[in-house]
Each structure stands twice: as C-alpha cells, then as structure tokens.
Amino acid sequence: MKIRIVILLSSITLLLIFSFQGIGMYHAYKSQVSRTKYFFSDCFERAFIEAMDGQVNSLPLADGTYTHLIYAPCRLRSVSEEVNGLLFYGAQQTSAILQKIYHMDELPLAVLDSILSCKLQQKQLEGTLTLRKFNAGTGETLEMTSSHIPVGSNVFVSKQAFLYKEKGIAVQAYFDATFLGGTRELLAFFIVTLLSVAIVMFAFVRQMQYIIRQRQSIKEQRENYCALAEKIELPVTEMLFRIPISDWKRIEERSASLFGETEQILSKAKVEEQSLRKRKFLWNMFSFISLPGSLLLVLLWAGYLYWDNLDRVKYGLSVHFGNAFYKEVKHRADLAVSASGGEIKNPADTVSYSPYYQRQAKAIFDFMEESRIPMYWRSISIQRDYYGYAENQYLTIAYVLQDAINRYSKVAVPFSLHYLDSLCQESFGHLFETGIRVLRYPSKEVMDYTGKPSPSIWDMRTDLIPLDRDSTVVVEGVMYAPCRMILASIWYQLLPLGLLFIFICVCFFFLLRILQTQRRLKQFQKDFTYSMIHDMKSPLQSVMMGAHVLSGGKLTGKPEKVEKYRRVMTDECEHLLMLSNRVVMLTQLDRGELELHKEEVLLKPLLGDIAEKFRLKAVKQVLFEINCKEGCTVYADAFCLREVLSNLVDNAIKYSNEAVMITLSGEKTDDSATVRVRDNGIGIPLREQHKIFDKFERVSSNSRKIAASGFGLGLNYVLQVVNAHGGMVKVESIEGSYSEFIIHFPSFKNV
Structure with a gap:
C-alpha cells in the first residue's frame, strides 16, 4: 500500500510539474512566434531597403550625387512609429523612381531573396523562404521563387512592398518556420x-x-x-x-x-x-x-x-543603442547645418544634384510651404565608399553623417556623451541601469564614461561604434546586471525547472x-x-x-x-x-494464550542462583554484586522471572569487554517490586535504544565494537513477559559506559 501511495504522489507531483512546464513552453512558443514574426518583418523591411540602396548605387552617376528625395507626411503612423518607418516607406518610392525616372529594371526577386536569406540566417531563423510578386489590385501572382505559397500555423507573411505603386506591382515574403528558432x-x-x-x-x-x-x-x-x-x-x-x-x-x-x-x-x-x-x-x-x-x-x-535569452537581450541592446547613436549623430548634423548656414558637403565637390532631385525638392518644399503640412524627408545619394553596410540601417546612415560632420563641417560639433546617455535611458524607459564608455582603440583606454568606468563580467556590452573614420576613438553601450531582466522574462519556464530540480x-x-x-x-x-x-x-x-x-x-x-x-x-x-521454549512462549504471548502461575518469589536467592550459574559457565571474567534485602519478594511466575533475568544477565556478558561487573538489585514497596540489572559494558547508542525491544532486533554489530550472536528475541521476550505481568521495563544507558535495565512488577494487591 505504501509503495502505491508513493508512486501516486510522485506521479501527481510530476504531472503538476510537467503541466507547469507545458504551460511555460506554450508561453515560450507564443513568445517565440511573436519574436519570429517581428524579426521576419524587420528583416524583410531591412532587406528591401538594402536592395533599393544597392539599386541606387548601381546608377551610372558619380559617388555622392543626390538622386532624389523620399518623403512622407508626419501624421503617417507607419512612418513615425515603426523602426524602419521612413526608410521602408521611402524605399518603395525609390523603386518607382528608379524605374520611372532613371529607367532601371525592376528589382529581381533573386536579389531580394539572397539578401533576406542572409539576414534570416543572422537571426538564426530556420525555415523555407518564398517571395511572391503580384498585382495588389487584382491579387494575380506575377512571379514566385517557389512552386506554391506555403500555408500553416507556422507560416509568417511580411508586409507588402510596392515595386511600382502606380502600376500596383508589389512583392511579399512568406516564411515557413517548421520549427521556430529555439x-x-x-x-x-x-x-x-x-x-x-x-x-x-x-x-x-x-x-x-x-x-x-x-x-x-x-x-x-x-x-x-x-x-x-x-x-x-x-x-x-x-x-x-x-x-x-x-x-x-x-x-x-x-x-x-x-x-x-x-x-x-x-x-x-x-x-x-x-x-x-x-x-x-x-x-x-x-x-x-x-x-x-x-x-x-x-x-x-x-x-x-x-x-538564448541573453543573446536576444544583447541584440535588443545593440539595436536600441544603434538607434540612439543615430539620433545623437542626427542631432550633431542639425547643429552643424544650423551653425554652417547650409548643408554639410565637401567644398571641392562639383554639382552633385541630379536634375530630378532639384525638381522634386522644389516641388516638395513648395507644397509644404503652401499646405502647411509637416513632412518627413530625406535626401538619397550615391554612397559607394562608406564603411560598409551595417545590419542596422540607421547605424549606416549615422556613419555617413558622422563622416560628413568630421570632414566637412565648418564648425566643430563634438560627440555628446551625455546626450547619447539620455537617449539610451529614454529608449529603455529607465527600467535598467545603463552606461556608455568612450574608449581609445585598440588600447581600450577609457577616455570618458557615464555609469561605471569598468563593467564586470556580468554586465552586457554592445559592439564598438567608431567616432572617426580611422576608428581610433570608439564608443560602446553597457547594460549593468542584465540577469534580472533575463530571469524575469523566462520565470515561467524556470519555475517548473526549479520544481523539477527540487x-x-x-x-x-x-x-x-x-x-x-x-x-x-x-x-x-x-x-x-x-x-x-x-x-x-x-x-x-x-x-x-x-x-x-x-x-x-x-x-x-x-x-x-x-x-x-x-x-x-x-x-x-x-x-x-x-531456544524452542522461548519461541513457543513468545508465540503464546502474541496469541494471548500464555498462562502465568504467579506467586511471591524470593528475589535474593534467585539472583544468587543466576549469578552462580553464569559465573561458572562464563568464558570471561565476570563479577557479580547483589544488592537485595532478605525476604524481598516479587509477585511473578517463577519460571518466567528466572528467564527474564537470565536474558538480561546474558546480554550484559555478551556486550561487554574482557571483564565485566554486573550489579543485580532488588527492592520492594507497598505498590511494586523493582529489579535492576546494571553492567559496565559498552552501552547502547541513544539512536538504537528505542528499537532494542522489537522482535528480531539486535544492535548492529557495526555499531558495536563487540559482535555477539543471537536472534534478537531476548529483549522482546523480556518486554512481552513483563507486560504480561502488568509491569514495565525501561533502559538507561550511555554508550561506552554502562547499561541498566529496570523492571517494575506490581504487588499482589495491585494486580
């Protein structure tokens, strides 16, 4: 019955733990779905922007030539609130302008597929990618990178990006994540x-x-x-x-x-x-x-x-820090433009505006002046010689702007560490302690900082961002003790794991x-x-x-x-x-069939007889001391009383050293008679005293320094016989010192 209860309780406990784990995994799955959806959408937008920048840079114009403007009303939420808002919206305008004005071919799906696949690999998103070019008005599929459109619960669909909005030609990506990342x-x-x-x-x-x-x-x-x-x-x-x-x-x-x-x-x-x-x-x-x-x-x-979540937090930190750095550079660029009274450019540059750019700029600024409608706008130019394309497009723009400020600004506009720090704090909502360090590269000497000058191994740091073209001075963001945020984000998964560990x-x-x-x-x-x-x-x-x-x-x-x-x-x-008689008597006691023939037994002669018997048969030196008055009696069965005392004396001799002193005492009061058997043997450990009276129980020879034979029936026999007489037996012992068994028998009038 006990094993069934243990199995039942263990099974219920495991069921609860794995139920919690299942719930945690479901939440993790939903969170992963949400993250995958976000990353896929973000990668698609960035890939489309990068593809369009590649198209612009392939124009047969000089490096640094401004080709056109991208613009959008400030009230447009997709532009003002989303991460890639203006750039993604402007990339769709760029695609139409390149085809309509510069007579370029439409963006090939293979190019977009290659760039998007690389970005998905960087995010460790595994699955099957499909690109579809279609007519947004009719829904007709014009071209696909695979034979069919994937369907299913793990299929993610990107936004549509117009290749030529006037014609309604758009492209969309489908990502079949058979197993979501992680x-x-x-x-x-x-x-x-x-x-x-x-x-x-x-x-x-x-x-x-x-x-x-x-x-x-x-x-x-x-x-x-x-x-x-x-x-x-x-x-x-x-x-x-x-x-x-x-x-x-x-x-x-x-x-x-x-x-x-x-x-x-x-x-x-x-x-x-x-x-x-x-x-x-x-x-x-x-x-x-x-x-x-x-x-x-x-x-x-x-x-x-x-x-796994540490990598995600580090990626998020890098993205936020990169965007904050872009805003800081943009702020420096605005200050430089305001102080210079015009655009920041190389004085040696010749005319670098395409005719279409000039017409478009005049039309847009005239429209804003007449309509009083605020617009986001940005000039697009051919940039083939910047540092290399960064994963974050805003970071790439920041590199270009920063290079222009450092090289061509008429007024020196230094990097503002504290402004960047305030942007980072605003980005993280003051939920986490962050800091920024300005370092000399490659020595990593700290030139300036906010927060702590030396992060610990538990702190998280971003990649280094150069502040000049030669990368001799760099800046990095630091998040202090991100473990709290990580643990807080996965507590529902760690809780059942902790219960399982316990x-x-x-x-x-x-x-x-x-x-x-x-x-x-x-x-x-x-x-x-x-x-x-x-x-x-x-x-x-x-x-x-x-x-x-x-x-x-x-x-x-x-x-x-x-x-x-x-x-x-x-x-x-x-x-x-x-031995046989003892077993038979114990069996009779267990069944309640033992008949006792009680009488007043003279105790002193009985103790002397027992002492003499054991003295003669002992194989070691045994000394007896008898403390009992003449005429002291015990109301008991004479045979049983002899067996009980013989058992106790036999144990005293067994569990002793080479020489043993045994004291046999007896005293009588009006209510009871008490018999004591005391020895100076090796004693009984306190942890084992409660079980020595159990049937077949013996003090382990491992716990005693002296091994002794026996079935463990003697003390159980003593207990059973004394209980049958209506008496009680107890033991007092100190390991390594002595043992004393005390037996109380009720008097005749109290029986």
Missing part, C-alpha cells in the same frame, strides 16, 4: 528530461520494490525459523531423554533430520539473498546514473534558456535513505543467518557428530571422553530446548 531545442530538452525523470521514477520504484522483497524474504526466513524452533521441542526433548540411555543411533537420526531442515532454510535464504544482490547492484547503478543525468539535463536546460533532489535524498535501509536489512539478514548457524545449526551439528562418534564404538573403554561427549550433547540440547 523551439526545437526546447522540445528536445523537454522530451529528454521527461524520459530521464521517468527513468528516475522507474528506478526509484524498483528500489522500493527491492526493499519490500528484501523485507518479505527476511519475514519468510523468520517464520521458517520460528516454525522450526517450535518443531524441535519434541525431538530435542526426546534426545535429552535418550542421552542417559545411550541410544546414539536414534539421537543421530533425529539430529541429522533437524540439521537437514536447518540447512534447507539457510540455503533458501542464501539463494534469495544472491538473487536480490544482483538486482540491487543493477538498480543502484541505474539510479546513480539517471539521477545525476537528470539533474545535469535540468541545469543544461536552464542554462540554454538563459543564454523533485529530483528529493528523489536523490530518498534514494540515499533507501540505500541505508538496504544496507541495514542486508546486515540484519547477515546477522540473522549467522545467529541461526550459531544458535541452531552448530548445536545440532555437535549433537549429530557426538552421536555418530559414540554410536561407532570408537570411544569404548574411554569413560572420561564418553562422559565429556555426553555432557556437551546435553548442554547443546538444553540450549536448543531453551
């Missing part, structure tokens, strides 16, 4: 961890089943022993009767029969123990591999989530407890087997061998040796009979 890894981690935890649970359950089987084996061995102990009473009594009449043949037959039954029980226990040992080794090894493996998987999973640690703790229990049961079984050999098999073997020698007539004419054999056989038979 989702495949998360799913793989989830499945592997689920299987690993299932293996842990299976191994855990098997370990518990092993313990149950081990306990059942010990219980069966106990029952077989008790049955055999009860069974030997009559044969042993018969052997005792036949020893004086020298019926050695019959004694040999009886002892051989009992010896065979004892050997059979021991052999069966040995086979069962070997079988359990093989299973134990297998499942122990299995458990100690699966548990650390599961913990490692959980840690790897958590680490993957953290580093669950596996609890399993590991209980596995250690199980292993301790296995070792304890193994030691118990080992001690029990040893005791069975010592207390049952060896005496039977001695009787059997003695009867065999005597029946062979080898000792004829040697009465001293015959008498010695006879005495040894008698002692062994009495030992077996005492």
Whole structure:
C-alpha cells in the first residue's frame, strides 16, 4: 500500500510539474512566434531597403550625387512609429523612381531573396523562404521563387512592398518556420528530461520494490525459523531423554533430520539473498546514473534558456543603442547645418544634384510651404565608399553623417556623451541601469564614461561604434546586471525547472535513505543467518557428530571422553530446548494464550542462583554484586522471572569487554517490586535504544565494537513477559559506559 501511495504522489507531483512546464513552453512558443514574426518583418523591411540602396548605387552617376528625395507626411503612423518607418516607406518610392525616372529594371526577386536569406540566417531563423510578386489590385501572382505559397500555423507573411505603386506591382515574403528558432531545442530538452525523470521514477520504484522483497524474504526466513524452533521441542526433548540411555543411533537420526531442515532454510535464504544482490547492484547503478543525468539535463536546460535569452537581450541592446547613436549623430548634423548656414558637403565637390532631385525638392518644399503640412524627408545619394553596410540601417546612415560632420563641417560639433546617455535611458524607459564608455582603440583606454568606468563580467556590452573614420576613438553601450531582466522574462519556464530540480533532489535524498535501509536489512539478514548457524545449526551439528562418534564404538573403554561427549550433547540440547521454549512462549504471548502461575518469589536467592550459574559457565571474567534485602519478594511466575533475568544477565556478558561487573538489585514497596540489572559494558547508542525491544532486533554489530550472536528475541521476550505481568521495563544507558535495565512488577494487591 505504501509503495502505491508513493508512486501516486510522485506521479501527481510530476504531472503538476510537467503541466507547469507545458504551460511555460506554450508561453515560450507564443513568445517565440511573436519574436519570429517581428524579426521576419524587420528583416524583410531591412532587406528591401538594402536592395533599393544597392539599386541606387548601381546608377551610372558619380559617388555622392543626390538622386532624389523620399518623403512622407508626419501624421503617417507607419512612418513615425515603426523602426524602419521612413526608410521602408521611402524605399518603395525609390523603386518607382528608379524605374520611372532613371529607367532601371525592376528589382529581381533573386536579389531580394539572397539578401533576406542572409539576414534570416543572422537571426538564426530556420525555415523555407518564398517571395511572391503580384498585382495588389487584382491579387494575380506575377512571379514566385517557389512552386506554391506555403500555408500553416507556422507560416509568417511580411508586409507588402510596392515595386511600382502606380502600376500596383508589389512583392511579399512568406516564411515557413517548421520549427521556430529555439523551439526545437526546447522540445528536445523537454522530451529528454521527461524520459530521464521517468527513468528516475522507474528506478526509484524498483528500489522500493527491492526493499519490500528484501523485507518479505527476511519475514519468510523468520517464520521458517520460528516454525522450526517450535518443531524441535519434541525431538530435542526426546534426545535429552535418550542421552542417559545411550541410544546414539536414534539421537543421530533425529539430529541429522533437524540439521537437514536447518540447512534447507539457510540455503533458501542464501539463494534469495544472491538473487536480490544482483538486482540491487543493477538498480543502484541505474539510479546513480539517471539521477545525476537528470539533474545535469535540468541545469543544461536552464542554462540554454538563459543564454538564448541573453543573446536576444544583447541584440535588443545593440539595436536600441544603434538607434540612439543615430539620433545623437542626427542631432550633431542639425547643429552643424544650423551653425554652417547650409548643408554639410565637401567644398571641392562639383554639382552633385541630379536634375530630378532639384525638381522634386522644389516641388516638395513648395507644397509644404503652401499646405502647411509637416513632412518627413530625406535626401538619397550615391554612397559607394562608406564603411560598409551595417545590419542596422540607421547605424549606416549615422556613419555617413558622422563622416560628413568630421570632414566637412565648418564648425566643430563634438560627440555628446551625455546626450547619447539620455537617449539610451529614454529608449529603455529607465527600467535598467545603463552606461556608455568612450574608449581609445585598440588600447581600450577609457577616455570618458557615464555609469561605471569598468563593467564586470556580468554586465552586457554592445559592439564598438567608431567616432572617426580611422576608428581610433570608439564608443560602446553597457547594460549593468542584465540577469534580472533575463530571469524575469523566462520565470515561467524556470519555475517548473526549479520544481523539477527540487523533485529530483528529493528523489536523490530518498534514494540515499533507501540505500541505508538496504544496507541495514542486508546486515540484519547477515546477522540473522549467522545467529541461526550459531544458535541452531552448530548445536545440532555437535549433537549429530557426538552421536555418530559414540554410536561407532570408537570411544569404548574411554569413560572420561564418553562422559565429556555426553555432557556437551546435553548442554547443546538444553540450549536448543531453551531456544524452542522461548519461541513457543513468545508465540503464546502474541496469541494471548500464555498462562502465568504467579506467586511471591524470593528475589535474593534467585539472583544468587543466576549469578552462580553464569559465573561458572562464563568464558570471561565476570563479577557479580547483589544488592537485595532478605525476604524481598516479587509477585511473578517463577519460571518466567528466572528467564527474564537470565536474558538480561546474558546480554550484559555478551556486550561487554574482557571483564565485566554486573550489579543485580532488588527492592520492594507497598505498590511494586523493582529489579535492576546494571553492567559496565559498552552501552547502547541513544539512536538504537528505542528499537532494542522489537522482535528480531539486535544492535548492529557495526555499531558495536563487540559482535555477539543471537536472534534478537531476548529483549522482546523480556518486554512481552513483563507486560504480561502488568509491569514495565525501561533502559538507561550511555554508550561506552554502562547499561541498566529496570523492571517494575506490581504487588499482589495491585494486580
């Protein structure tokens, strides 16, 4: 029943944990869908802008020539609020102008497909890309990069970008993300961890089943022993009767029969123990591999989530910092234009405005003056010699503007660190602590900074952005302690992982407890087997061998040796009979069938008789001290009282050093009689004192410095007999110092 409860509770706990994990993965999936949708749309817009810039730079005009203006009303939300607003809107105007004014061919889909594919790879977005050119008015497909338009829940569709708006010709991208970026890894981690935890649970359950089987084996061995102990009473009594009449043949037959039954029980226990040992080794090894493996998987999973989101945060930081840098450069450009009284350009440049640019500029500025409608506008020029195209288009524009300011501005406009810092704080909404460092390159010497001069390894830094054409001075953005933001963004995934980690640690703790229990049961079984050999098999073997020698007539004419054999056989038979009687009496006590013949027993003579008996048979130095008044009596069954005190004295001798001092005390009051047995032996550990009265329990020989044989029935017998008399027994002991057993018997009038 217990194992079923454990399995049920564990299964419910795992179900809840994986339910939380499933919910977390669903949120992660939805978040990934949202991010993929954003990144795909952003990549498409940037790819279209870059493709159009490439088209402009392919015009047969001089470098730096202004070809046209792009413009849009300020009230247009797609221009004012979106990241690539004006540039994407203007790129569509550029496409139409290049075809209409400069008579260029329409942008090939292959070019756009190549640029967009590269950008998707940079964002680690995997899937199938399809571009479609179509008539926006009729919906008719004019050209496609694949045979069909993909459909499905993981298909993302970009905005449409007009190649020629007057004709209604537009292009659109479709991205089929079969496995969203990161989702495949998360799913793989989830499945592997689920299987690993299932293996842990299976191994855990098997370990518990092993313990149950081990306990059942010990219980069966106990029952077989008790049955055999009860069974030997009559044969042993018969052997005792036949020893004086020298019926050695019959004694040999009886002892051989009992010896065979004892050997059979021991052999069966040995086979069962070997079988359990093989299973134990297998499942122990299995458990100690699966548990650390599961913990490692959980840690790897958590680490993957953290580093994956760390990359995303770093990308977001770079984008925001790049946009803030663009605004700072734009601010410097406006100041330079205002201070110079005109545009910033190379004085050596000749006329660099195309005729169309001049006509278009005049028309746009006249329109704004007449209509009073504010417009966003930007001049488009041929720029073939700037630093190289950056991933962020605004950063590319910033490079061009900054180069123009540094080279051609009539008034020096220095870089404003604090203005850039305020833009960064505004961009992040003051939610995170950020800073900026101006460095000398390549020495990385700090020239100026906001925030902290030296970021720690836990802080996040952007790529270096040059402040001059030679890149001798660079600037970088810093986000301090981004781990809080990262953990806050993935808490719903880390929470079930934390619960799973705790669950596996609890399993590991209980596995250690199980292993301790296995070792304890193994030691118990080992001690029990040893005791069975010592207390049952060896005496039977001695009787059997003695009867065999005597029946062979080898000792004829040697009465001293015959008498010695006879005495040894008698002692062994009495030992077996005492063992049998004890088991029978315990069985009767368990069933409530024991009949006690109580009487007032004189205590001092009884204590003296017991002391003399053990003094004579002891193999070590034993000293007795008796403290009992003459006439002190105990109201008890005389036989049972003798057995109880003999058990306690026998234990005192067993669990002692080379010499032992035993004090036997007795006193009587009107209400009760108290008997004490105290020794100066090795004592009983406090942790084991509560269980020494249990049946078949013995203080482990590992925990004692002195090994002693026995089945662990003696103290249980003492407890049962004293309880049957209506009394009580307790123990006081200090390990390494002494043990004292105190027995209280009620007086006759209180019974």
